[in-house]
Amino acid sequence: MELEESSHLPSSFEKLKITSPMSPSAPAIIPRPQISSCPLPSYHGKGKPRSLVSLCLGVLGQNLEDILNDICEIAPIFPPDIKLAITAIARRKKLLTDDILVALADHMWYILDISGSNVTDVGLVKVAAICTNLRAVDISLCDHISERSVSCLIGHCHSLETLRCGGNPSSNYTARRFLKYLMPTLQCVEEESWEELEDKEISNGAPSLRWLVWPKIDDNSRQILAECPRISINPTPSLLNLRGMQVPREAFPNTMLDDSILEDIDPKTWAVCNVAARIRIQAPSSTFELPIAERFRLAFEERDARLAPKRAKNARQHKRRAERERMTSNMNAKSLALAYKANKYFRNLS
Template identity: 60%
Template sequence: MEKRKPTEETVSASLKKLDLSSTASNPNSSRSISTLQSSRFRREKGRPPSLVSLCVGVLGRHLEDVIGELREISVGFPAHIKLAIVAIARRRKLLNDDLILSLVDSSWEILDISGSDVTDTCLAEVSKICSRIRAVDISRCFQITPAGVSELVQHCKLLNTLRWGGCPRSNYTARRSLGTLKPELIDLEGDSWEELDAAEIAHGAESLRWLLWPMIDKDSQETLATECPRIIVNPKPSPLGFRGLDVPIEAHADTALDDSVVKDISPTTWAVGGFAPRSISPCISGTPGIELSMAERFRLAFLDRDTRLAPKRAKNARQRQRRAEREMLMSSTNAKAIALASKATKSFHG
């Protein structure tokens, strides 16, 4: 009987079986395939940061010192770098109207101003410039009112995901803004819907599909379910999708909206000034589980307020130190004479 020559496939299969059998018989002789894959994943995950990320991190650590000149500094920055600076400023509790307006870019598609001091005026201006925005987080913004939400919905026609609520003040704004999301009739003179022209129907947030509202009340939930059935409130991502649809990453409650913007930047950048990332408690996130006691809630609220005011306290301390040095300088007769002579010389040469 004639023997067949082994093909290339049979040889490779035999070598693979031999390698696996030798690994099973002697685990210390070589690493398994899964071990090699996991070590390769660790090497990729632990790759050194890029030069751009390092530069943005340095800028973020000294952000409070360059806020006044940020508009001139960031003129040539790409849109994603500007958005990364906004994300760092938000984490460092430095985000306000002046900072975001000095960095705003028309190509932005996400905007996370949660927990910041941004006002309605700034939100309206950013909404006009960034008309391509599709995801916004305005949760825990004390100075955002229904007027700002209305401007956002009016100018951002592609808005797909909205996050709001998260604290009593923001919950009040959310309840007052429900009318902005639902469609309404502009002209009620017609006797029936068929007689109305399409232009006479205001669609509200017509592109909005995902709404994240952690502490939504029962009445608001029923209103949204009845009058805005297209909007899915607090979606729960699953491998099989949600109602046949895949929940976008922007609608994941356990992920900050701007996490993808700063994924390559070291967290130590926003740890400057005593800020540490907070984990969301189960009672706030809406996840069923342990209920916090009243004392623990007060403690967490105090820590949150203390962390939020830390940069302001540091700034006030620096101002008091400079004021004390200036007063000490002017209290000396010789120093006062030198300062007046210098001022007179400048005015004479001018």
């Protein structure tokens, strides 16, 4: 058996065409290993694994509470998109405050979503002065934002196209208060020549604002904004709106503004689990609560604004009724009315 096996060895070697590497006649041919064609496993349902940056952001987001005390020192080393992603994770974990937002703010940002956070007027005013290139901002469900900070936002961000607001009574009240800053108004400017007027701003308002997302807008506010047809209220998600303009994704009512920033990050990153016990940094205004007198005042002003159109309608009805009564009771007015009708009648006959 051993002799038979040894006799078959040369023929098998000849089939493999193996030669000595020192032989000058022919180079050595080394067979390549065959790679298995088994498909790679899918990680998050998209057919491809997450990027290394997304995985690092996931780990960083899960331990975000541990680095908040040093966020001011480590934030400058991050690029703008990473800062924006950290801000979005902090907002989802209910950790976003004035200090964190100002520390992460970058002038390269084009969107800002602080909806449902503890950001106040102080933080929004500082961020508006830093992020002057913002095109879309979401301030809905913010109880500590007033019209003062929104006016600063409009004054600094001249490229603002989309504004999202409302969502609760406090935010709806703020939205009604800052409507006057959205409407275009002319200023009285006096100079000696037209050349000097070129450097002066002759109008106020939000010149680039096109889309206002306010889910439960009241009729009175809608009538006020009707005077500025440039602003579309709650546009429908379609390729083109009624004016032939393409509705951007930031103006879709059922989407979050910063969803595109975190689309490649595991949602478990911002799962809230006993977060409050681990946080040591808190903004001084995060525990602010309106006094009872201020709540009553806001409720009264909201009710007064809601009933203003009805009062105006009743006033017009009373005025017309009083005019009719005066016409029927006063003989001079009645005679003038009958003379007018007679004159009109004879004019039609002729």
